[in-house]
Amino acid sequence: MFLGLVGLGAAGVVFGSAVSGWLSRVASPITAADRTGLAGLLPLQGFRLYTVTGGFPRRDPAEYRLTVGGLVERPYTLTFEELRALPAVAMTKDFQCVTGWRVDDVRWRGVLLRDLLDRAGVRADGAAVRFTSFDGVYTESLTLDQAARDDVVVAYEMQGEPLSSDHGGPVRLYVAPMYGYKSIKWLDGIEVTDRVVPGYWERSGYDVDAWVGGSNGRRDAPIS
Numbered sequence: 001m002f003l004g005l006v007g008l009g010a011a012g013v014v015f016g017s018a019v020s021g022w023l024s025r026v027a028s029p030i031t032a033a034d035r036t037g038l039a040g041l042l043p044l045q046g047f048r049l050y051t052v053t054g055g056f057p058r059r060d061p062a063e064y065r066l067t068v069g070g071l072v073e074r075p076y077t078l079t080f081e082e083l084r085a086l087p088a089v090a091m092t093k094d095f096q097c098v099t100g101w102r103v104d105d106v107r108w109r110g111v112l113l114r115d116l117l118d119r120a121g122v123r124a125d126g127a128a129v130r131f132t133s134f135d136g137v138y139t140e141s142l143t144l145d146q147a148a149r150d151d152v153v154v155a156y157e158m159q160g161e162p163l164s165s166d167h168g169g170p171v172r173l174y175v176a177p178m179y180g181y182k183s184i185k186w187l188d189g190i191e192v193t194d195r196v197v198p199g200y201w202e203r204s205g206y207d208v209d210a211w212v213g214g215s216n217g218r219r220d221a222p223i224s
C-alpha cells in the first residue's frame, strides 16, 4: 500500500516532466524541491508538497505573527487569533501548478487580502505588494489591482481543516486565478511597494503575471 502510493507519486513526477516540454528548463528547480523526500512525492488529494529550502518550517499558531507594512498609513501586526477574528470569506476553487497538476474544487477559508490592505490604508505611492515567507527564502508579488480581487485570500483553512504546516500553515496566500507559485506558503509578511518585485520563481523565468491558461506558454483552462 505504502509502496503503491510512492509508485503513484513517482509516476506523477515522471508524467509532470514529460508534459512540461519547454517548461522543463524552468520547472526543473521545482522538481529539485522534491528532494525533500517522500513528502514531496506522495500525492495528497492531488497536491504535491513544495518547498525551496529543503525543509518544511513549522510555526505554532500561538507564535504566529503576520505583519502588514511598507507604503501604508498604519502598519500593523496580527496574531493568528486576531486574523481569525476578522471577517472571513470561503470559496471552492481549483489549484493549478505550472508544472501541470491541478486539484479541483479545493475549499478555502481566510481573509481577503484586500481587507488586510484596506485596514492598513495603502498610500498613494503604493503600486504592488510583496509577500514574504517564514521559510526565510520564498517571496511573491502581486500588483495592487490583482491584490484587490475577491478571489485572493490570506488562507488559514483548506478542505475544511486548519491549513497544515506542509501546505504552508498556519497561514498561506491563495491566488485563485494564478498558477500555484503565486500562493506563497508560510506567509508572514505583506509589504506594499512602489513597483512589482518579482518573486522567487519569477527570477528563474516564470511569468510575473501568472494567470492560469494565460501565461507561461500553457493552455490550461482558467480557474472559474
Ligand SMILES: Nc1nc2c(c(=O)[nH]1)N[C@H]1C(S)=C(S)[C@@H](COP(=O)(O)O)O[C@H]1N2
Binding pocket: 030, 033, 047, 048, 049, 050, 051, 052, 096, 097, 098, 133, 135, 138, 166, 167, 168, 179, 180, 181, 182, 183, 184, 185, 186
Ligand atoms: N514558501 C513557499 N511557498 C510556495 C512554494 C514553495 O516552495 N515555498 N511553492 C509554490 C508552488 S510552485 C506551488 S504549486 C504551491 C504548492 O502548494 P502545496 O505545497 O501546498 O501543494 O506552493 C507555492 N508556494
Ligand SMILES: [Mo]
Binding pocket: 030, 096, 097, 098, 099, 179, 180, 181
Ligand atoms: Mo507550482
